[in-house]
Amino acid sequence: MRTENQKAWFFVLPVLALVAFNALVPMMTVVNYSVQETFGNNQFFWEGLGWFEQILRSDRFQAALGRQFLFTFLILLIEVPLGIIVALSMPRKGFWVPVCLVLMALPMLIPWNVVGSMWNIFTLPKIGLLGYFLNDVLGINYDMTQQPLSAWITVVVMDVWHWTSLVVLLCYAGLVSIPDAYYQAAKIDGASPWSVFRYIQLPKMKTVLTIAVLLRFMDSFNIYTEPFVLTGGGPGNSTTLLSIDLVKIALGQFDLGPAAAMSLIYFAITLLVSWVFYTLMTKDDAQ
Amino acid sequence: MAQIKLSNLRHSYMPAPKGPEDYALKEIDVTWRDGGAYALLGPSGCGKSTLLNIISGLLTPSEGQILFDDRDVTALPPDQRNIAQVFQFPVIYDTMTVGENLAFPLKNRGVDPATIKRRVDEIAEMLDVTDMLSTRASGLSPDNKQKISMGRGLVRDDVNAVMFDEPLTVIDPHLKWKLRSKLKELHQRVKATMIYVTHDQTEALTFADEVVVMQEGEVVQIGTPVELFDRPQHTFVGHFIGSPGMNVLPCEAKGDRAVFEGHEVMLEGPTHGDGGRTDLGIRPEYVGFGDTGIPAHVTKVSDIGRHYVVSAMVGNTALKAVTEHSVPEPGSQVYLQFKPEQSRVYRDGWIATEERS
Ligand SMILES: Nc1ncnc2c1ncn2[C@@H]1O[C@H](COP(=O)(O)OP(=O)(O)OP(=O)(O)O)[C@@H](O)[C@H]1O
Ligand SMILES: [Mg+2]
Numbered sequence: 001m002r003t004e005n006q007k008a009w010f011f012v013l014p015v016l017a018l019v020a021f022n023a024l025v026p027m028m029t030v031v032n033y034s035v036q037e038t039f040g041n042n043q044f045f046w047e048g049l050g051w052f053e054q055i056l057r058s059d060r061f062q063a064a065l066g067r068q069f070l071f072t073f074l075i076l077l078i079e080v081p082l083g084i085i086v087a088l089s090m091p092r093k094g095f096w097v098p099v100c101l102v103l104m105a106l107p108m109l110i111p112w113n114v115v116g117s118m119w120n121i122f123t124l125p126k127i128g129l130l131g132y133f134l135n136d137v138l139g140i141n142y143d144m145t146q147q148p149l150s151a152w153i154t155v156v157v158m159d160v161w162h163w164t165s166l167v168v169l170l171c172y173a174g175l176v177s178i179p180d181a182y183y184q185a186a187k188i189d190g191a192s193p194w195s196v197f198r199y200i201q202l203p204k205m206k207t208v209l210t211i212a213v214l215l216r217f218m219d220s221f222n223i224y225t226e227p228f229v230l231t232g233g234g235p236g237n238s239t240t241l242l243s244i245d246l247v248k249i250a251l252g253q254f255d256l257g258p259a260a261a262m263s264l265i266y267f268a269i270t271l272l273v274s275w276v277f278y279t280l281m282t283k284d285d286a287q
Numbered sequence: 288m289a290q291i292k293l294s295n296l297r298h299s300y301m302p303a304p305k306g307p308e309d310y311a312l313k314e315i316d317v318t319w320r321d322g323g324a325y326a327l328l329g330p331s332g333c334g335k336s337t338l339l340n341i342i343s344g345l346l347t348p349s350e351g352q353i354l355f356d357d358r359d360v361t362a363l364p365p366d367q368r369n370i371a372q373v374f375q376f377p378v379i380y381d382t383m384t385v386g387e388n389l390a391f392p393l394k395n396r397g398v399d400p401a402t403i404k405r406r407v408d409e410i411a412e413m414l415d416v417t418d419m420l421s422t423r424a425s426g427l428s429p430d431n432k433q434k435i436s437m438g439r440g441l442v443r444d445d446v447n448a449v450m451f452d453e454p455l456t457v458i459d460p461h462l463k464w465k466l467r468s469k470l471k472e473l474h475q476r477v478k479a480t481m482i483y484v485t486h487d488q489t490e491a492l493t494f495a496d497e498v499v500v501m502q503e504g505e506v507v508q509i510g511t512p513v514e515l516f517d518r519p520q521h522t523f524v525g526h527f528i529g530s531p532g533m534n535v536l537p538c539e540a541k542g543d544r545a546v547f548e549g550h551e552v553m554l555e556g557p558t559h560g561d562g563g564r565t566d567l568g569i570r571p572e573y574v575g576f577g578d579t580g581i582p583a584h585v586t587k588v589s590d591i592g593r594h595y596v597v598s599a600m601v602g603n604t605a606l607k608a609v610t611e612h613s614v615p616e617p618g619s620q621v622y623l624q625f626k627p628e629q630s631r632v633y634r635d636g637w638i639a640t641e642e643r644s
Contacts (some may be wrong), residue, residue: 184345185378190440195316199380199391286623 033260042277043172051261061262063237064245065269068221071241074156075163075220080213081159083167088201090172101172104165116229119158123230144231155227159220170212176207210281214274221270242266289356290453291319291342291480296351298337304349311337313504319448319482324474326495327484334504335484336359339450342482343370355447365428371449371479375456377432381425385416388424389438396443410438413473430462434469441477448480455490467494485520488528500524503506516570518642522633525568531596534574534606537638538567540632540639550581552636553627556643563635571596573629574608580622585615599623 034051036044055061090100110118112198125131125143134142145151178200186196223242225232233248240248248268250259296315307313313332319325327335340354342345344365352361360368380388389407411417414434419427424435433454440449451470455463470603471494474481483494483557491498492512498602499509500523508520519525525533538547540558545551545567552567583599583606597608608623615621631640 026501027512125515170359179376181374181376181378184340184365184372185374185436185439188343189392191391192395195395200381203380205380 010138023044030260030263033256034264047257051257052265055258055265060245064240064242067136067238067240068242071156071223072217072220075159076213076216078156078160079164079167079216080209083164083212084171084205084209086164086168087171087175087205088197090168093175099256103171104168106165110162110167113223113229115158115162116168116226119154119161119226120230122241123154129234146235148235151231151235151239155230158226159223162226163216163219166215167209167212170208174208176203176282206281210278213281214277217277218270219275289358289480290321290352291448292357293317293319293342294352295354295585296338296348298334298341298346298348298350310349312348315506317499317506317509319480320497321480322478323480324369324386324471324494324496325480325482326491326498327482327501328486328488328491328498329501330486330527331519333501335486335501336452338501339452339482342448343372343450344368345372362548368608369443369447371443371446373436373440373451373454374435375451376454377436377457379424379427379432379435379538381422381423384421385424385435386411386420389400389420389442392439392443406442406444410442413441413476414438414469415631428475430458430466431626433458433466437445437473441473441479444552446479448482449477450482450484452484453486454483455485467583470494488499488530492528498528500527504529517629518631518638519568520638522566522568522636526571529572530569531571531607531609533570534631536567536569536601536604536606538565538632540565540634543640545630545632548581548604552625552630553580554630554632554640555628556641558632558634558639558642560639566633566636566641567630568633568638569625569630571593571607572624573611574606575624575626576608576610576613577622577624580624583621583623585617585619585621588614588617 015095034048035049036048038044061272086104091097102254104171107115122128123142123144124128125135125145131144134140141147142150144154182200183196186200191199223241224242224247227241228244228247233244243266246259246262249255249262293315296312297310298312299310301309308454310584315338327338329335337346341348344360344363344367348361352359354360355368365372380391383391386407389410390403393406407415407420411420414437416431416438417432419431425597427435437449437451437454440446444544449606455466458466467490470481470483481492485491485494495512497509500507500515500516500521502521502523507513508524510520515528519528519533522533522535526535536547538545538552540546541551543554543557545554545558545565547567581601583601585597585599586605587598589596589598592612594609595614597610599606599608599621606623628643631638633639
């Protein structure tokens with residue numbers, strides 16, 4: 001028993017080496033940059049926590065962070081309930097099951113930048129199908145390249161289109177694992193559809209739902225490609241989410257120190273919020 | 288409380304059934320006495336669960352009616368039939384406490400809190416779960432979970448019938464007998480009709496006043512355990528009940544005698560009908576050994592505790608006899624004597640002799 005446990009480490013070793021090489025080491029260079037100032041020529045000056053302070057105090061960062069939280073909040077608020085509703089209305093047996101599953105999986109198979117381009121072309125006023133339809137057929141003034149609200153709606157709808165399926169599929173997996181006897185017993189106990197959801201379906205979906213919320217949180221909080229391709233962060237800075245802002249600072253302005261500090265703050269926030277979610281959602285099971 | 292009557296009931300899971308083989312239930316006519324303890328016995332796939340689900344209203348039969356005291360309830364949903372059903376695997380509402388689980392059916396029916404509390408306490412006391420009332424139900428052992436499932440059925444004081452669909456399948460053997468005797472006790476206290484589905488004959492015979500034996504979607508016999516043992520109406524019942532089951536030996540019927548492997552056997556009474564396949568049915572318990580009778584060759588003797596099972600060949604037909612003493616040696620030649628009042632002829636499986644009065 002004991003020796004087997006020790007042996008297992010050897011199998012983890014290659015992964016560990018790989019992770020060290022492509023994550024830990026680069027991460028350490030980021031840490032390195034975040035506490036120093038450089039003017040090129042490989043000259044570094046100790047900066048301490050100065051960059052961190054500067055970033056945290058800057059209006060620009062606070063605004064981007066605010067937009068990021070708003071975006072993630074909207075995404076979770078829409079995708080989780082919508083995912084549950086769609087999963088509940090999917091058939092549990094028969095011919096339509098595989099059809100539904102494939103349809104659900106399709107959006108997730110499309111690469112991020114393709115989704116961004118698709119939605120860009122789709123929503124451009126005048127030439128985009130949706131843009132044309134909204135403006136010229138329905139007469140709604142919609143232009144995601146000019147109006148912040150239109151841009152926001154488009155970015156959110158695009159993400160909902162792309163990722164709600166993930167929540168659906170996870171919830172569906174939880175739902176199909178419920179034996180028929182539960183539904184039959186509930187009928188005999190005279191339970192209302194709401195009670196069936198509240199006391200049978202929701203508890204059985206809880207584990208997968210925790211995973212779904214965590215994945216959707218992390219993904220939407222770190223989202224970059226799709227909004228970048230769709231709006232480039234605009235109009236103005238209205239859809240400049242944290243990651244877009246970070247890339248602007250790091251690669252646009254080449255301010256490596258502040259960018260490194262910002263990455264670390266970004267990472268810490270993601271980690272902290274994930275941990276809070278996880279702890280809250282699994283709290284009951286511990287008892 | 289009510290008498291439950293099933294009349295001309297047929298059910299098929301197919302949308303357009305053609306022949307009888309498409310029916311999970313073929314022509315069922317059964318009346319369940321109010322307050323009776325019934326066992327529904329039959330092999331896997333014979334339609335026991337289907338029948339229960341039809342009584343409780345989870346399924347609507349393709350044809351026929353369900354009457355509770357002459358009131359037609361065929362179209363009523365389960366929650367309006369006052370029926371409780373306990374399933375093979377315990378159904379527990381994980382997020383609720385034991386007490387909330389027991390209260391759930393009453394709450395859904397809008398019973399007032401004081402009555403709910405009184406009923407829950409009563410049932411908890413009956414099931415010996417009073418000390419668990421405020422614990423989360425998800426952590427219970429399978430047998431306690433199953434008790435709670437039963438409790439949810441019994442908590443309503445207006446239940447017409449409580450039905451158990453193989454409720455002890457997931458219970459440890461040493462707890463099975465405990466729960467089974469608990470059930471008997473509950474039946475005496477609650478006095479509701481109870482229908483207990485099983486494919487284990489010991490379980491059926493210990494629980495029930497009356498046993499309903501099913502085979503391939505049909506009820507083959509209803510009777511007390513003694514009746515089923517002593518006078519099976521069908522070779523299937525004879526074979527299914529008793530261990531070892533009844534000997535079913537191909538024979539020719541001639542009035543009140545059967546000719547089996549060239550030997551004449553006295554029957555309980557005259558045979559009726561003609562044509563079809565005829566078999567002689569006799570339980571191993573009623574096959575004796577003597578100095579005269581049907582010559583047989585002993586092939587095997589097994590000691591199964593309280594008695595011996597002797598396997599023998601008469602001509603080309605194998606049969607079994609049960610004896611407590613005078614055990615023959617394997618390989619020896621013996622003479623078998625069939626007890627006439629326990630020897631019957633079955634025509635196409637169904638009994639074809641009349642009891643001599
Ligand atoms: N939902 C269903 N759809 C189609 N056929 C079904 C369904 N449920 C049961 N059947 C069929 O109906 C017949 C009777 O099944 P049923 O479940 O009533 O048997 P059972 O006596 O309860 O068996 P077991 O002892 O295995 O529980 C079987 O042939 C089964 O395959
Ligand atoms: Mg069954």
